[in-house]
Amino acid sequence: MDAALSKNGARVLRVFFALVVLFLYAPIVILLIFSFNKSAVPSFPLSGFTLHWYHEFLVNGDLRGALETSAIVALLSSLGAVALGVVASLALTRRRFHGKSAVSALLLSPLVIPYVVFGISLLLLFHTLGVPRSLLTVVIGHIVITLPYTILVIVPRLDQVDVDFEEAAADLGAGPLQTFRLITLPLILPAIVSAFLIAFTTSFDEYAVASFVVGSRLTFPIYLYSALRFPSQLPQVIAVAVVVLLISLTVVIAAELGRRIVERRLERAPS
Amino acid sequence: MAVAEAGTAAAPPRRRRRRLSLATPSLLGVPLAWLGVFFLAPIAIVAAYSFDVYSLYPGTHGFTTAAWHDFLHSPVYLRLFWKSVQMSLIVSAVVVALAYPLAYYLALSGTKRKYVLLLLLIAPFLTSYLLRVLAWKVILGNQGVINSFLFWTGMRSPDHPISQLLYSRFAVMLVLGYVWLPFVALPIFVSLESMDRRLLEAASDLGASRLWAFFRVTLPLSLPGVVAAFLFVFIPTLGEFVTPSLVGGASGYMYGNQIVDLFGTGFPDWETGSVLALFLLGVVAALTVVFSRFLRSGQAAVG
Numbered sequence: 279m280d281a282a283l284s285k286n287g288a289r290v291l292r293v294f295f296a297l298v299v300l301f302l303y304a305p306i307v308i309l310l311i312f313s314f315n316k317s318a319v320p321s322f323p324l325s326g327f328t329l330h331w332y333h334e335f336l337v338n339g340d341l342r343g344a345l346e347t348s349a350i351v352a353l354l355s356s357l358g359a360v361a362l363g364v365v366a367s368l369a370l371t372r373r374r375f376h377g378k379s380a381v382s383a384l385l386l387s388p389l390v391i392p393y394v395v396f397g398i399s400l401l402l403l404f405h406t407l408g409v410p411r412s413l414l415t416v417v418i419g420h421i422v423i424t425l426p427y428t429i430l431v432i433v434p435r436l437d438q439v440d441v442d443f444e445e446a447a448a449d450l451g452a453g454p455l456q457t458f459r460l461i462t463l464p465l466i467l468p469a470i471v472s473a474f475l476i477a478f479t480t481s482f483d484e485y486a487v488a489s490f491v492v493g494s495r496l497t498f499p500i501y502l503y504s505a506l507r508f509p510s511q512l513p514q515v516i517a518v519a520v521v522v523l524l525i526s527l528t529v530v531i532a533a534e535l536g537r538r539i540v541e542r543r544l545e546r547a548p549s
Numbered sequence: 550m551a552v553a554e555a556g557t558a559a560a561p562p563r564r565r566r567r568r569l570s571l572a573t574p575s576l577l578g579v580p581l582a583w584l585g586v587f588f589l590a591p592i593a594i595v596a597a598y599s600f601d602v603y604s605l606y607p608g609t610h611g612f613t614t615a616a617w618h619d620f621l622h623s624p625v626y627l628r629l630f631w632k633s634v635q636m637s638l639i640v641s642a643v644v645v646a647l648a649y650p651l652a653y654y655l656a657l658s659g660t661k662r663k664y665v666l667l668l669l670l671i672a673p674f675l676t677s678y679l680l681r682v683l684a685w686k687v688i689l690g691n692q693g694v695i696n697s698f699l700f701w702t703g704m705r706s707p708d709h710p711i712s713q714l715l716y717s718r719f720a721v722m723l724v725l726g727y728v729w730l731p732f733v734a735l736p737i738f739v740s741l742e743s744m745d746r747r748l749l750e751a752a753s754d755l756g757a758s759r760l761w762a763f764f765r766v767t768l769p770l771s772l773p774g775v776v777a778a779f780l781f782v783f784i785p786t787l788g789e790f791v792t793p794s795l796v797g798g799a800s801g802y803m804y805g806n807q808i809v810d811l812f813g814t815g816f817p818d819w820e821t822g823s824v825l826a827l828f829l830l831g832v833v834a835a836l837t838v839v840f841s842r843f844l845r846s847g848q849a850a851v852g
Binding site: 282283287288291292294295298299301302305306308309319320321322323362363365366368373375381383387388390391392393394395397398399400402403404405406418419421422425427453471476479485486487490499500502503506512515516519522523525527530531532535538540 | 694
């Protein structure tokens with residue numbers, strides 16, 4: 279007898295699980311259906327199949343520009359966050375120092391700050407310093423909020439990697455940078471890649487903080503938010519939504535499966 | 550750095566110790582400086598602003614608690630804050646209650662594909678937040694998917710759509726719940742997964758029913774995960790302003806929207822806005838500190 283769950287209990291939970299998954303994916307499927315719908319208003323009855331809205335958004339220069347801007351912002355901020363996250367994680371796992379728990383609490387604290395509070399704080403800072411709002415100010419904000427995610431992904435991986443490898447390299451005369459490049463980096467690469475992807479997708483999608491510090495070049499979420507106020511733009515926004523949602527779902531699932539395969543291989547390799 | 554390395558080449562045992570003491574500040578320096586300048590300093594500026602020690606507007610300024618006094622005696626702001634607390638509490642409680650059986654199924658039913666199913670559950674959370682809100686806007690509107698479906702099938706006359714679906718408190722809570730549900734299962738799953746299953750077998754050997762074992766063994770042991778899950782929803786939804794501004798209308802207006810409006814273009818009042826922001830930050834910080842203590846003591850008791 280299973281102590282946790284009876285046969286019937288398991289059956290009920292399986293049905294419940296399926297219903298929740300249905301609830302989670304139904305809105306995405308509904309968007310998918312209406313993105314091919316002829317009518318400019320997303321409502322029943324369906325009025326026929328068209329690729330018009332996809333074509334509309336492909337030729338919409340503002341929209342493409344916004345996607346491009348977001349890609350640049352996300353790339354810069356995820357590279358920045360991963361770089362800072364790696365050195366911070368190395369310090370947290372490989373060094374002993376006073377106040378480590380306070381330092382790690384500070385490094386993770388952007389996780390809990392309400393974005394509206396952080397957004398206005400950054401706005402006040404840039405006003406005070408006289409820094410004009412631009413892509414750079416968005417990148418600065420995004421590095422702050424994605425840094426904790428990179429640390430949360432990289433620290434556990436560093437904990438798994440045997441310190442003996444690094445010490446052996448150091449004993450054989452490798453400098454700290456060389457040890458990192460030849461030993462540590464390859465071993466934590468899967469975690470670095472998934473940290474990068476998490477930071478990238480977070481930044482690409484981030485609206486709240488960006489809305490306070492964005493300049494004249496709009497990021498994709500900011501563009502999307504303003505487009506939502508014009509019903510005439512809705513159908514092509516739905517088409518974009520479908521494309522972005524499907525791409526991000528694919529990337530997320532591929533990245534997670536890939537990371538698990540690579541890590542399993544790395545774990546097997548030394549033995 | 551070069552001096553240190555040259556000096557250590559002759560004495561290998563000393564090298565490592567010296568490298569340790571040199572490297573820690575150089576590793577931590579940049580991340581901490583970044584957070585100091587772009588995270589802590591901005592909050593300090595908001596604090597200074599709320600006491601009028603500092604202002605971007607011309608005029609005489611000096612330390613005053615006037616804005617704080619007005620805020621703490623303003624029924625409007627405090628009532629709005631309380632309304633947001635209630636909405637976030639309901640959303641968090643419902644979402645945790647729904648996520649618990651999901652996590653329980655994944656962790657304890659012995660299904661072989663549990664990590665695939667977990668990924669299936671969490672994947673929507675990792676896609677665009679704004680687009681998932683957009684989906685509900687399309688679904689809930691007066692001419693939206695649900696209403697037009699009801700008209701089409703004749704279950705409701707087009708003159709009388711169910712108008713409370715969109716631009717209401719209900720819409721805000723539904724969308725927030727939808728957005729956070731996938732994520733919340735994760736911490737509960739982790740705490741159930743790490744539980745020693747022999748405890749359940751022992752309980753059953755000693756004659757406890759499954760239900761009794763659940764309430765006496767499983768639930769208490771998974772409580773840290775439940776509390777963490779609750780906070781992971783409650784904290785961000787309390788300060789939420791994006792979802793209410795898209796689907797909330799007037800009745801779904803939350804505390805976060807008020808902060809945005811005070812910094813907005815209509816009637817900006819940055820001093821009052823700073824007070825509201827700092828108050829929210831204080832509440833969130835206090836919650837985080839109290840509950841992380843609780844979580845740590847919980848872990849100590851379990852571990």
